Amino acid sequence: MGIIVDLLSTLLLILYSLLGQNVVLAIVAFTVIVRLSLLPLTIKQQRSMKRMQELSPKLKQLQTKYKDDRETLVQEQMKLYKEHGVNPFAGCLPLLIQLPIFFGLWRAIIATLASSPGQLLELQNHIMLPGLDHLIPLHNTFLWLNLALPDPYFVLPVIVVVTTYLQQRLIMPVRPKTNTPTQPRKPGQRPDASEQAEQMTRQMTTIMPFFLGFLSLSYSSGLSIYFIVSNLIGIMQYAMMGKADFRRLIGKESPKAAAEAAARRSEAEAEDGMPLEAATATATPSASTGRSERQLKPGMVMTTLKNAPPSSTASGNTSSKRSGSTSRSSAAARRSATATRTRSSTKTKRR
Amino acid sequence: MNKKLSRNGLFIAVALLVLLSACSRQRDTWPGIAGTTNGDTVLISYKRTVISLNAEKDRNWTYRGEDDTDFYAPAVIADGRAYVGDYKGRIHAINLEDGKRIWMYEAERQQFLWFTVGAVDRVIGPIGLGGDMLFFGTEHGVSALNIANDEPELAWEFGTGHSVWAQPVYLNNPELDFPPTLFVTSLDKHLYALNPENGEERWSLDMGGGMPGGITLDIEHRRLYVGTLAGEIIAVSFDGQELANYETEGWVWGNPVLHNGYLYFGDLDGMLYELEVTESGFGEATKRKLSEEPLRATPLVVEDEAGQAVLVIGSDDQLVYAIDLSQPNWISDDDIDVRWKQEANAAAVTELTTVELEGKELVIVGTENKDRLVLALDLNNDGKREWAYKYEK
Known part of the structure; x- marks a missing residue:
């Protein structure tokens, strides 16, 4: 950490010297430079977050599918990550690299402004280039x-x-x-x-x-x-x-963001042949069915979807994308999903 | 779930706080040390207290400020009183006998709803005294209080471009045929000469570097000496002419000590200097590396039991050094002839003073370690530690 603080303190002093010995300008320039130099990492982090976000519906489905088999769930998740070339920790790595720099920035600014004798005494140890001593202390008003x-x-x-x-x-x-508000969880039930x-x-x-x-x-x-x-x-x-x-x-x-989110959801549903609302085990009291929402018992899967078309949960835009996606889904997945729905329907009817 | 997530949020906030406080840890501030002229009392300004110790380390009294304010400025003792400023810009007059407050001055601040707004002017350096006036440095300049009849009243304020951390020096010597003048060093790199009556500027001089330390007066040569963060010792006449300057290896923080026609001072590179004072300015200079760590404080020159001059100075290297100035070539070409050096077990960065205890001359030095905040070292017994004072609230 020490070397980062020294480097950043020296950079701040150089900027202060170049910008007419104006501390505010120096801090602004300093922040811009550091943020720009970290931009590749920021972009990488955002891309990674975006990919994770895209996988989120599929992960949800896996969680539902293997909720009683944690080992398989982990294996399937890892498989999914591998298939899509996503490293779940890739989002954290840039953040971890940035953290020491941000803390270094923090310390460099405090050290360079030196509000107490102790800080001023310490400042001489942070200056890495000769010839900057005459700038100390900075004009801090x-x-x-x-x-x-x-x-x-x-x-x-x-x-x-x-x-x-x-x-x-x-x-x-x-x-x-x-149209599918989150179902209240039972006591002790963990959020995904x-x-x-x-x-x-x-x-x-x-x-x-x-x-x-x-x-x-x-x-x-x-x-x-x-x-x-x-x-x-x-x-x-x-x-x-x-x-x-x-x-x-x-x-x-924005409509664009909403459409993208809906598209992701429908794509995930289509791939599995099962609407996300079902996968996340939330009752779907769709407007079309007029049913009130109710909580399912553990192990039960959603039922009402055959009456509630997927498009009812999203905008028209989404609806068209959804049908497109569905057409690309595999027949096997469809068959599997249909079977699930039928079984679920039966269980619900028994209630 | 909400409870759990709230706990998580709280955990994140606490973790961030801990991380940031750990990352932003700075070196501790050292205590302000002052001694009475008769050598029987030491005053320590540290955190929320001003503490009076006798020569045996017994606590005479503890003075606390109005609220949670901190004291780090060394107290100034005169007429049975101690004057000290705090980190909220207040000035306290304390009875030296019992530690009771005589008065406290506080600048007015604005209230907005239930908030007190406006800048807090910390007083970091010692106060300067001159007749019925009292002068102190603030975050934005220097202020003068009229303290006649124990009713402190703001007389004037003088703005500088940066804080004043050093003691303003009041000069009023009828033999000099020179009007009373207040000299002020500021971190804005300027030396100011002010009229102490009304705060008007007589002259100012750009010294090229900030001056956290004070001024050494040389009445004989009608000049003063100042060390700067630009790494210079500069001689300036009382009327504002720069007479001479001497470049040092590192920043000079403390003031130089004038003794027998020589200036003695250290720098933050750990160098110790002896600089001859001549009619025209500076003469021969000798310097040697005393320590690998900074020599921040002003050195103390005292006489030992044999009447010989000894220079004592503390260092960041956790040692206190005593050097025999009476030895010829004490600062030879090869080395410095150190009479003794004593472990302080913490950075010894404060100004020094002396007290007398049963015929012993004790050098008092403050450190950055609360467990050994103040040390008493026997000057004539190889710096043997007589006592160490542990800070107690």
């Missing part, structure tokens, strides 16, 4: 701020919270709105992995803005500027990659 100290008027912490929230909201997918991950992501959307806001209240304003610039760059990156969906800010998904 900007508008009403002493950049080495927290914002006394709480303006920056508020902006940090808002921009972090916006960024999180923009990148987080909206929960697909279907993807559901858990989604919940965690949503929690992070709430926690992260306040967490960073708290840090902004406690640490130097320079760090707050870094958070804000970093968030704005993040939003811009997503926007430029066509991934920022501003409708998400009001809890809506």
Whole structure:
């Protein structure tokens, strides 16, 4: 970690020197450079996340299919990953590489702004190039701020919270709105992995803005500027990659994103010959059937689908894609799915 | 499930906090050390307390601030009082006898709803005294308090481009035929001469580097000496002319000590210097590596039992060094003739002072280790540790 802090502190000092000894400009340039240099990793991470997202319906189906056989489930999951060339840990790896750099950034900014004698004394150990000593200490005043100290008027912490929230909201997918609301689980029943991950992501959307806001209240304003610039760059990156969906800010998904999500779902259903709603064991009180939702006993599989066409859970767009996908499904899968439905139907009728 | 996920969220937040605090761990701040002129008391400013110890390490009293504020600035002792600033910009006058507060000055801050808003001006350096005036450095300059009749009142404020961490030096010597002047060193790389009555600037000089340390006055030559983070010792006349400068190997943090026509100081590269003072500026200079770690503090020059001058200085290498200045060639071509060096078991970075205990002259040094926050070393007995004070709240 030490070498990263030294490198970044030296880079920050060089930028400070080049940009007219303006700390704010130096931090902005510094953040841009670091974020751009990490861009390949970010893209890789996003691609990996996207692939995982695409596989999510299939994984759900496997989980349902092998819910009583954990060993086979793991084997099938690994097989699925292999077939699609996905490494489930590939999404974490870029993040792991980025973490020390972000912590290094954090420490470099605090070290370079040196708000106490101890920090200033330590700073000399972080400078890797001769000739930068004369820049120390940095001119740390900007508008009403002493950049080495927290914002006394709480303006920056508020902006940090808002921009972090916006960024999180923009990148987080909206929960697909279907006619099949999630069935309440029985006591002791575990949520599936993807559901858990989604919940965690949503929690992070709430926690992260306040967490960073708290840090902004406690640490130097320079760090707050870094958070804000970093968030704005993040939003811009997503926007430029066509991934920022501003409708998400009001809890809506763009038609394109909704169509893509639905297509993934229908493709997964088609491959298995079984609608996802069935696979995830949620009752489907479709509008067309008018049935109320009810919980199935463990081991039971959905029944009402033969009355509820898949298109009823998605837009018209999705419907057409779904039929296209279905036509590509194998006959064997169809037969298997039909058999399942019949058996399930019988069980439900017995209730 | 929600409970479980909430727990997970909480866990993530706590883990992030722990990780960040571990990653952002910085070196501890050292205590401020001050001694009374009669050598019987040591005052320690550390965390939320100012502690008075006698020469035997017994605690005379403990002073606590208004709330959770920290004290790191060395106290200044005058007329039976200790004056000290805190990290919330307040100035405290403490009775030296019993540790009771005489008064406390706090600058007004704005209230917005239930929040107190506006910058907190930490007082990091010692206070300067001059008659009924008291001068202290802040985050944005220097302020003066009129303390007549124990009713502290802000007299004036002078803004600098950066913080003032050093003690402002008040010069008022009728023999000099020079008006009373307040000299201030700032981290904005400027040395200021101010009118102590109203804070008006008489002159300022760009020194090329920040100055966290203070000023050494040389009344005989009508000049002052300052060390800078640009790695220089600079001589400046009282009227603001740069007379001479000497380049050092590393940053100079503490002030140089003037003794017998020579300046003694260390730098953050661990070099110790002896620099001759001449009529025109600086003369011969000698330097030797004393330590591999920084020599941050101002050295202390004291007389031993035989009346010989001894220089004592602490280092980040956890050692305290004593050097016999009376020895000819103490700083020879090959090495430094160290009289003794003593383990401090922690970075010994504070200013030094002395106390007397049963005829022994004890050198007091502060460290960054709470378990051995202050050490008393016997000057005349090879620096033998007489006692170590462990910080207790």
